[in-house]
Amino acid sequence: MRIDLHCHSTASDGTDTPGELVRKAGAAGLDVVALTDHDTTRGYAEALAALPSGLTLVTGAELSCRVDGVSMHMLAYLFDPEEPALLAERELVRDDRVPRARAMVARLNELGVPVTWEQVARIAGEGSVGRPHVATALVELGVVPTVDDAFGENWLADGGRAHVEKHESDPFEAIRLVKGAGGVTVFAHPGASKRGRTVPESVVAELAAAGLDGIEVDHMDHDADTRARLRGLAADLGLLVTGSSDYHGSRKTCVLGEYTTDPEVYGEITRRATGAFPVPGTGGA
Template sequence: MPLRGPVDLHTHSSVSDGTETPAELVAAAAAAGLGGVALTDHDSTAGWAEATEAARQADVDLIPGMELSTRTGWASVHLLGYLFDPADPGILAETERIRTDRRTRAETMVRRIGHDYELDWDDVLAQTTPDATVGRPHIADALIARGHVRDRGEAFSTILHWRAGYYEPHYAPEPLEGVRLVVAAGGVPVLAHPGVSTDRIVPEDYLRRLVDAGLFGLEVRHRDNSEAGKRRLLELAAKYDLAITGSSDYHGTGKHNRLGENTTDPEVVERLVATATGWAPIVRTP
């Protein structure tokens, strides 16, 4: 895969909780001077077709992917899957189950919040697109529109925080099952921002099982990883021969994260593409 610039391996469009359409996201990546960008919407590949068409018109490579929700105990663990077959039956069944439960969970939270704040389900739907994976960011946007909070950050630290009493978890498979699903679909799995704090890093004995199942790498260069967490992740990457990736986790205006604020080394991207068997990147014509 020829590369002519830095690659951002973690971004979101309006198909999940970003504020730009897939085409707008690709255009923004090109304008930011990125050589490549991965579209990794939550539990959905619905943006791949639009992003692919946009990438063919823009001066940027596209790596289609997804951020798969997984969970171990009460801890949410996000798994980035790249270049898998989007028609794979296992991936399709699991993401449909996750999206359905995400919507049910969101409806439950909105009903609870509506007892104390002026908010209903129509407010949330007004913040989504037809194919969107509905989640807490959309509830946050509805709360902003109603004037209850100033931004998503305030929403998540107050009303949407689990301590507020409105929170409801949603279904997600174990990380090990997530890795197996991505690999079985010909994709390449990477743990997303796993070093927010050292006590949130997947235990080493469990990480070893993920590696044995085909885990490719760790997203080390990410603004949410703590410095201690990054150091520990680098140790684990060296010990288990895991690739190190860097990404922005861009959400448009939904977060302060900037496109390309962290990127992945070209040789790592080349290894990722060479490892995948489920799908091919959209590469610019020289």
């Protein structure tokens, strides 16, 4: 059983529509795929309508958080998308994305980069605009060769020359809100140091005590030593261990199913969730 619990569509910063994503997941031989767009659930309806036979969809989102000045992402699975408190917090984060992206464009202009808001908006389309769309604009202009290079300290990384902070949720509050909506929480790529500062293990322990369910260990941004360290940390704290591709379509080099989650862990996630349930495909359009 092949399970990929972290994927993005054009509802946020992926390049595949939700329908294309689930069809590709089925063609890639996945049995379960999670749709975890940034701070939004707008892709659910299209993904469900296109869900092929043999593939199960886990609904979710990747929540933007910050603790002690460090950005982090919280994967939330199988919560009630209409629960008012969590919905309000997601909208607050999402609504701050446009002014933040405009501010990054302005900073890039000050640095001599001829990027425009119209270019970034075109790249984002109907999705929730974010740094990957600005990064793609830098690639289009030939400023950097790849999106990953745009996330370096010279440009868009935390603390980079063109970085601008946005509203991000407190992770302890995010856990409380997701739990209140019947969902399950997993700390996404906690050891991805190339993205900037990472959350100390002492804080991960505090998050675990506050109800965090798991950490994403098997991920393209974690080398073998990091995965081993995180696996040990999860064991010490009694956290579930997940693996995921963090698929973004052509915007990143990762492929669907590059890393996967153990079926027993997936089963435990579904047992803990009460806000929503996995949806088996019956042959979508």
